[in-house]
Amino acid sequence: MDRLTYIICGKLYDGLEDEFKEGYKILVKKDKIEAVGRDIVCPESAEVVDLSDATVTPGMIDAHMHMDYIDWHTIREEVYTTSEEAKTLAIVRTAQKTLSRGFTTIRHTGGITSNGFGVLDVKRAIEKGYITGSRIVAAPRFLCGAGSHGDLSQGFARNPELSMILQNLRPTLGAGKDFFVNAVREEIKYGADFIKIMATGGFFTPYDNPSQLQMNDEELQAVINTAHEWGKTVTAHVYSVDHMKKLIGFGIDGMEHCSLMDEETAQLIIDNDVYVVPTFCPYEEAVHYDPVLIQTKQEEYRIKLEYYKDALQAGREVIRNCKCKLGYGTDMVATHQNYDSGYEFKAWMESGMGTFRTLHAATKVNAEILQLEDKIGTLQPDKYADIAAWKRDLMTDPYALLDCAFVMKEGVTYPTERCEEL
Numbered sequence: 414m415d416r417l418t419y420i421i422c423g424k425l426y427d428g429l430e431d432e433f434k435e436g437y438k439i440l441v442k443k444d445k446i447e448a449v450g451r452d453i454v455c456p457e458s459a460e461v462v463d464l465s466d467a468t469v470t471p472g473m474i475d476a477h478m479h480m481d482y483i484d485w486h487t488i489r490e491e492v493y494t495t496s497e498e499a500k501t502l503a504i505v506r507t508a509q510k511t512l513s514r515g516f517t518t519i520r521h522t523g524g525i526t527s528n529g530f531g532v533l534d535v536k537r538a539i540e541k542g543y544i545t546g547s548r549i550v551a552a553p554r555f556l557c558g559a560g561s562h563g564d565l566s567q568g569f570a571r572n573p574e575l576s577m578i579l580q581n582l583r584p585t586l587g588a589g590k591d592f593f594v595n596a597v598r599e600e601i602k603y604g605a606d607f608i609k610i611m612a613t614g615g616f617f618t619p620y621d622n623p624s625q626l627q628m629n630d631e632e633l634q635a636v637i638n639t640a641h642e643w644g645k646t647v648t649a650h651v652y653s654v655d656h657m658k659k660l661i662g663f664g665i666d667g668m669e670h671c672s673l674m675d676e677e678t679a680q681l682i683i684d685n686d687v688y689v690v691p692t693f694c695p696y697e698e699a700v701h702y703d704p705v706l707i708q709t710k711q712e713e714y715r716i717k718l719e720y721y722k723d724a725l726q727a728g729r730e731v732i733r734n735c736k737c738k739l740g741y742g743t744d745m746v747a748t749h750q751n752y753d754s755g756y757e758f759k760a761w762m763e764s765g766m767g768t769f770r771t772l773h774a775a776t777k778v779n780a781e782i783l784q785l786e787d788k789i790g791t792l793q794p795d796k797y798a799d800i801a802a803w804k805r806d807l808m809t810d811p812y813a814l815l816d817c818a819f820v821m822k823e824g825v826t827y828p829t830e831r832c833e834e835l
């Protein structure tokens with residue numbers, strides 16, 4: 414007989430309406446939601462889960478993660494001091510920890526430390542039930558050029574001989590239209606769910622900056638066209654409005670960060686149905702500027718964050734007021750552990766985004782971005798029973814999503830773990 418679970422909800426956010434409903438129950442049959450409502454009768458054979466003291470939501474989704482390292486403090490060493498096998502183990506650990514924190518699905522936007530396809534092996538092992546962890550949607554290796562934000566060997570750029578050797582360890586780093594056409598085809602061949610490009614410079618690499626366009630027009634077009642020919646989407650790491658406009662013109666599907674946004678570009682994003690994952694976490698020190706706290710950042714990043722501080726604050730304001738399709742993603746390479754995805758909720762709260770807009774982004778909108786909207790993101794019959802519950806007040810407590818009280822993925826309940834920093 415099919416396994417039945419009857420969940421009694423204190424409050425319920427279903428991913429569909431901006432409200433907390435009271436008196437609701439969810440009936441789960443095997444791996445799917447059977448019914449959601451006030452008048453659902455508990456079948457005799459059902460296991461009862463009483464969450465009457467918690468807020469029940471869809472399983473959360475993080476749309477911008479890098480899973481392939483153990484600790485953000487040592488990320489730069491881990492690029493060169495750990496094996497691909499060790500990086501794959503880090504991915505397993507990240508997937509387990511994010512699940513325990515109520516994030517049942519995560520999108521891996523390219524390996525920071527890894528150059529392999531371990532993330533796809535982990536994804537398949539989780540899908541087959543060999544190991545437990547969050548559901549994974551992955552672009553295993555991002556595409557980038559020499560000296561770019563994706564080229565971690567730039568850390569050794571003052572030793573060109575060594576840097577060159579390290580640069581050659583990244584097979585998806587190259588130049589020219591043909592290189593990138595082939596790189597896209599190879600990523601798809603090995604199982605990439607989507608393509609990620611480092612279109613421009615970044616904040617957390619030492620010798621480049623966010624104003625640089627790091628792939629030329631021909632290369633950008635080659636990537637986007639080839640991915641679309643093969644039925645895959647492309648998302649780009651990008652900050653400035655000129656670069657965003659260019660990418661929109663070339664038909665990009667999504668953009669990450671977009672931290673220097675203006676109103677005109679926000680409108681263009683809406684008109685072209687492009688999604689944005691604004692990843693607030695990495696820029697919090699600049700947006701909510703604290704001259705003491707910023708000193709804890711490494712010098713080369715601190716200088717950039719301070720230089721762009723006013724522009725980042727203005728961009729945040731535009732993002733807060735825009736009507737763009739915004740996803741929820743953390744990009745925790747320099748602020749918190751990658752599995753503590755609940756910190757983005759705190760960042761959105763402290764930027765005045767509002768509880769429901771944030772929850773909507775982390776559930777229904779992210780499910781659309783991951784192209785899984787028919788399976789996850791809302792609590793409705795026939796969707797996977799991916800369900801989380803939270804004891805803290807989601808309206809007032811910015812730490813609420815760091816303290817998971819219950820998590821279920823595809824009808825199976827897993828142990829929860831709260832963020833150790835709480």
Ligand SMILES: [Zn+2]
Pocket residue numbers: 477479522744
């Ligand atoms: Zn990233």
